[in-house]
Amino acid sequence: MMKKKIVVAVMMALPVVAAADGSPWLPVPGSTQVSVGYVNQTGNEFYLGTEKMPLPEDLKQDTYSIGAQYGLTDELAIDAQLNYARISFGSESESALGDSSIGVNWRAYDEFEHAMAPTVTLRAAALIAGNYDVGKLDAIGDGASGVELSVLAGKYLTPKLTIAGELGYRYRSGDVPNDIWFGANVGYSLASFVSLSAGYSATRSQGDLDIGGPGFSPDRFPEVREDRDLIKVGASFTVAPRTSLNINYGTVVSGRNTTKANLWGFSVATSF
Amino acid sequence: MTLPSFGKYGFALVLPFMVSTALASGSDSFGGGLSGEQAQYNTGKAVYAQKLACPECALAGKTLDKTQAQQVLTDTGLTAKLAEDERAALTTYLKLRFKL
Numbered sequence: 337m338m339k340k341k342i343v344v345a346v347m348m349a350l351p352v353v354a355a356a357d358g359s360p361w362l363p364v365p366g367s368t369q370v371s372v373g374y375v376n377q378t379g380n381e382f383y384l385g386t387e388k389m390p391l392p393e394d395l396k397q398d399t400y401s402i403g404a405q406y407g408l409t410d411e412l413a414i415d416a417q418l419n420y421a422r423i424s425f426g427s428e429s430e431s432a433l434g435d436s437s438i439g440v441n442w443r444a445y446d447e448f449e450h451a452m453a454p455t456v457t458l459r460a461a462a463l464i465a466g467n468y469d470v471g472k473l474d475a476i477g478d479g480a481s482g483v484e485l486s487v488l489a490g491k492y493l494t495p496k497l498t499i500a501g502e503l504g505y506r507y508r509s510g511d512v513p514n515d516i517w518f519g520a521n522v523g524y525s526l527a528s529f530v531s532l533s534a535g536y537s538a539t540r541s542q543g544d545l546d547i548g549g550p551g552f553s554p555d556r557f558p559e560v561r562e563d564r565d566l567i568k569v570g571a572s573f574t575v576a577p578r579t580s581l582n583i584n585y586g587t588v589v590s591g592r593n594t595t596k597a598n599l600w601g602f603s604v605a606t607s608f
Numbered sequence: 609m610t611l612p613s614f615g616k617y618g619f620a621l622v623l624p625f626m627v628s629t630a631l632a633s634g635s636d637s638f639g640g641g642l643s644g645e646q647a648q649y650n651t652g653k654a655v656y657a658q659k660l661a662c663p664e665c666a667l668a669g670k671t672l673d674k675t676q677a678q679q680v681l682t683d684t685g686l687t688a689k690l691a692e693d694e695r696a697a698l699t700t701y702l703k704l705r706f707k708l
Contacts, residue, residue, distance in 0.1 A: 361647075364704045369644075371643075447657075448656075448657040451657075451663075492653075492658070495654040496651075525651065528692075531647065572643045574644050574648075578644060578645045605646075607645045
């Protein structure tokens with residue numbers, strides 16, 4: 337019975353959140369890019385506070401997503417993403433519709449109009465809690481919606497070589513701590529049909545409560561501080577004139593109250 | 609519902625039931641960027657700005673409109689020095705931007 341209570345408390349505490357990972361460059365005006373993605377996260381170690389400890393078994397999360405971006409004008413675009421996740425660890429598993437996001441992107445500065453400047457895009461997004469029930473054993477989140485704001489900047493150093501970065505702030509309702517995230521990415525186009533990328537991203541929670549630390553109890557899970565640092569690499573292949581296959585790998589290199597996970601991501605994107 | 613408090617080591621006993629959700633909380637996304645034709649479009653903008661319209665380039669200071677874009681696509685002399693993939697990206701950009 338106690339085990340069930342703990343699971344309920346935990347499942348209510350930390351919902352699936354689509355981490356922002358945007359681009360300062362907007363889609364073609366009047367066109368839509370639709371992508372279908374799958375991300376597998378697996379880990380056998382966990383940061384309890386900042387102390388890394390082994391897990392008795394691998395834990396695994398599969399996230400399926402569908403997303404779309406639409407270019408309204410040269411300077412304005414909207415996007416949306418929906419996630420569905422399955423978590424498994426030993427005999428425990430959970431599947432549910434994750435939170436969704438709807439965002440608007442405004443390109444405030446265009447590098448192609450000012451030779452030395454980067455492209456700068458401001459993004460605002462609404463995070464909408466999934467429609468899962470939170471008062472039962474198989475709940476996957478805590479139903480917290482929110483908003484996030486970020487600044488994205490990027491520059492084509494040459495037509496083949498890009499650098500980009502993002503700095504954002506996420507607010508979520510209830511007791512869920514706010515987050516600051518930042519990241520940097522380098523991209524290189526090997527040819528018109530293949531490009532490579534490498535990047536780093538970090539999330540810093542504004543909370544101060546550690547799992548198992550002073551004052552912690554399972555009902556305070558929404559207040560736990562969760563940090564992570566992720567490095568990632570990727571490749572994108574144009575498999576048809578308007579369709580690309582994207583393969584990504586990432587690994588958590590440090591963290592706090594989070595799993596040291598390895599991630600594989602696959603997605604197909606097409607435009608019309 | 610009454611739930612217990614946990615010390616650091618006592619907590620390890622229940623960790624297996626907690627970590628799965630902690631993992632879920634940061635479902636890192638690789639998405640959000642542009643790829644395929646959308647990326648080509650932006651690369652084409654860079655080709656135009658850096659290879660054709662730079663201060664020392666043939667089209668420096670000229671306004672890029674539909675007529676100009678058509679000329680770039682048909683005048684092979686303007687794009688003769690571009691690599692094949694640069695020319696492809698430029699073509700994607702101009703055709704999509706000006707609906708050519």
